[in-house]
Amino acid sequence: MTVATKAINVFIADPLSEDGIAPLRQQTGLDLNIIVDTGLTQDELISKIADVDVLLVRSQTTVNREVIQAATNLKLIGRAGVGVDNIDLTAATERGIIVVNAPDGNTNSAAEHTIAMMTSLARHIPQAFNTLQNGKWDRKSYVGVELKNKTLGVVGFGRIGVEVAYRAKGSRMNVLAYDPFLTEERAQELGVTKATVDEICEQADFITVHTPLLPETRNMINKDKFAIMKDGVRVINCARGGIINEDDLYDAIVAGKVAGAALDVFIEEPAVGHKLLTLPQVIATPHLGASTIEAQESVAVDVSNDIIKFFNTGTVTSPVNMPSIPKEKLAQVEPFFALAEQLGKFLIQVTGEAVKELNVSYAGEVANYDVRPLTANAIKGLFSTKQGTHVNDVNARYLAEQIGIQINEHKTTTAKGFTSLITIEVKTENETHTVSGTLLNGLGARIVKVEGFGVDVKPEGTILYVKNTDKPGAIGRLATKLAEKEINIATMQVGRSEVGGQAVMLLSVDNAVATEDIAYVTELENIDEVKAINL
Ligand SMILES: NC(=O)c1ccc[n+]([C@@H]2O[C@H](COP(=O)([O-])OP(=O)(O)OC[C@H]3O[C@@H](n4cnc5c(N)ncnc54)[C@H](O)[C@@H]3O)[C@@H](O)[C@H]2O)c1
Numbered sequence: 001m002t003v004a005t006k007a008i009n010v011f012i013a014d015p016l017s018e019d020g021i022a023p024l025r026q027q028t029g030l031d032l033n034i035i036v037d038t039g040l041t042q043d044e045l046i047s048k049i050a051d052v053d054v055l056l057v058r059s060q061t062t063v064n065r066e067v068i069q070a071a072t073n074l075k076l077i078g079r080a081g082v083g084v085d086n087i088d089l090t091a092a093t094e095r096g097i098i099v100v101n102a103p104d105g106n107t108n109s110a111a112e113h114t115i116a117m118m119t120s121l122a123r124h125i126p127q128a129f130n131t132l133q134n135g136k137w138d139r140k141s142y143v144g145v146e147l148k149n150k151t152l153g154v155v156g157f158g159r160i161g162v163e164v165a166y167r168a169k170g171s172r173m174n175v176l177a178y179d180p181f182l183t184e185e186r187a188q189e190l191g192v193t194k195a196t197v198d199e200i201c202e203q204a205d206f207i208t209v210h211t212p213l214l215p216e217t218r219n220m221i222n223k224d225k226f227a228i229m230k231d232g233v234r235v236i237n238c239a240r241g242g243i244i245n246e247d248d249l250y251d252a253i254v255a256g257k258v259a260g261a262a263l264d265v266f267i268e269e270p271a272v273g274h275k276l277l278t279l280p281q282v283i284a285t286p287h288l289g290a291s292t293i294e295a296q297e298s299v300a301v302d303v304s305n306d307i308i309k310f311f312n313t314g315t316v317t318s319p320v321n322m323p324s325i326p327k328e329k330l331a332q333v334e335p336f337f338a339l340a341e342q343l344g345k346f347l348i349q350v351t352g353e354a355v356k357e358l359n360v361s362y363a364g365e366v367a368n369y370d371v372r373p374l375t376a377n378a379i380k381g382l383f384s385t386k387q388g389t390h391v392n393d394v395n396a397r398y399l400a401e402q403i404g405i406q407i408n409e410h411k412t413t414t415a416k417g418f419t420s421l422i423t424i425e426v427k428t429e430n431e432t433h434t435v436s437g438t439l440l441n442g443l444g445a446r447i448v449k450v451e452g453f454g455v456d457v458k459p460e461g462t463i464l465y466v467k468n469t470d471k472p473g474a475i476g477r478l479a480t481k482l483a484e485k486e487i488n489i490a491t492m493q494v495g496r497s498e499v500g501g502q503a504v505m506l507l508s509v510d511n512a513v514a515t516e517d518i519a520y521v522t523e524l525e526n527i528d529e530v531k532a533i534n535l
C-alpha cells in the first residue's frame, strides 16, 4: 500500500454531511486538499478526476469504468453508505483501487424508513393527505389494514433486514426471513421463522426486500413470484431498484394481485415520471432511506476515518474489494511482507516461462496467522518483472487469476527447525521451482532452501543462481571467470543432492551482472544454467 507524501486530493462528488467530513477537515497529520464539487455530469466528472487520489460519493454518482480509467491517480473510492452498485468494483480492483463503504452508519435510518413506508402503505397515509390537501375530507376511500398478526416476509436478512424484523415484531407481526446465510439457530434467536423466497411469497401479507443489487438478486421478485403471492399482498422496496421487477410489479398491481407498493428506490433515478408513480396503489419517496441527519453524519464520519487510516497505515476498516483483516491480525504477518515479496520476485526470475500455478506454503508459527496478505505479497513479487503493472493487496489475486495462474495456500504447523518458514513453488508448462525463506531472530530475512537444497542467503541485491553438476573444479572455474569480468563474489552457498549429482549455487555478488557475462560463464564445463536474480 502506498503511503502518500504529497498533497492528497480528496474529491467529494455527492453532497455529504459537513459534520461527517469534519475528521477530514480537522486532521493535521496529512496534507489533504478537499474539493467539493457535486451534481456533475459523467463527462464533467471525468474531466476533473485525473489528479484525484480519493473519490468520495453517495449513491448519485456513478463511478463506472470510464471514470476509473480517467482517474489515473486514484487510490481509494469511499462510498458514504452501504450499496456499492454505483461503483464498478471490477474496474477498481483491476487498477488496485481500494473501495471502502460505511456499512453500519445508515442501518437504523433505512430500517425506520422501511417501517414508515410499510405503515403508510397499510393506512394510505400519503394518498389521504394528498386528498385532504386538495380540499376533500374523504374517510371512505382510505380504510386500511392493521399490521398486528399479519405476516411480514423479509428477503435479505442482513443489517437492515434484521432491524426491520425487530420493529415489525414490536408491531406484533409474524416475521418470515430469507437469507442464504441465515441459520435456524439465528432465526430462533431473533424470533423469526426461516423460510424460502417461495414460502415468503406464498404466506406473507407484506414483503420487504433488503438484499444488495447483485446479478442473483436483480429481478428476484418477478412475475413468477407475484403469481404465487397471496391476493392483496403489499410489497416494499427500500433497498435497490430492480430487485423487484418494475414491469412485473406494475402488471401485478393493475391486475389487482398486489394491493399496494411502497418504493424508495428505482432502477433509474431520478424516477420522475415513472409509470409506477401513476398508480394510486403506489407510494414512493426519492431514495430517502438513509436521508437523516444522524445517518448522513455517521456514514461520512466512517468513510472519512477510513481515508485517514488508509493514508496513515495502509489499512482500512471497511474494505469492499479486499479481505478485511483486523489491525492486530495484520500486525502478526506484517514482518513477513518483504520476505514473501522477495521470494516471489526470486522465483519469477528463476523461471523462464509463464507461471501456471503458485503454491504458497506456510509452516510453523506463521501458519497460525491470516496469511492472505502474505500470498498477495508473493504475487506482487511474481509480477515484479511485468513493467507497468501496479500490484497491491487489492488486485494481486485478481490479476494473477485473470491471467490463469492458479493460487493455492497450504499450512502446516511443523517447520523443520525454523520458527516460521514460507515456501513458494511455481509451476509452468515444463518446470517447477521452489524457494523457501524465513526470518532469523535478529538477522532478518534469509533464503534457506532453493529447489529443495539447503542454503543461507540474504534476499537482497544481485544473486547468481547457478545449476551445476557437482564435479571438482566447477566452483573454482566459475569464480575465476567471474573475476575476469570484475564480478566480486560476496557470499557463496552450495546445495547438492549427492556427491557428483545435481547442485545449485547461490552467489551474492557486489555488482550488476550483464547478459553477456551470464553467457560467458554458462559456457563452462559442468555449469548447466546461470541466471542473475535482482532483488
Ligand atoms: N434506501 C436507502 O437509502 C438504503 C440505505 C441503506 C441501504 N440500502 C440498500 O439496502 C441493502 C441492504 O443493506 P444492509 O446494510 O442490510 O446490507 P447487509 O450486507 O448487511 O445485508 C444484505 C443481506 O442480503 C443478503 N443477500 C445477499 N444475496 C442474497 C440473495 N440472493 N437472496 C437473499 N439475500 C441475499 C446477504 O446475505 C446479507 O445478509 C444495501 O445493499 C443497499 O443497497 C438502501
Ligand SMILES: O=C(O)CC[C@@H](O)C(=O)O
Binding pocket: 058, 059, 060, 080, 081, 082, 083, 084, 106, 287, 289, 290, 291
Ligand atoms: O446516499 C444515500 O443517501 C443512499 C444510500 C443508500 O442507498 C445506501 O446504499 O447506503
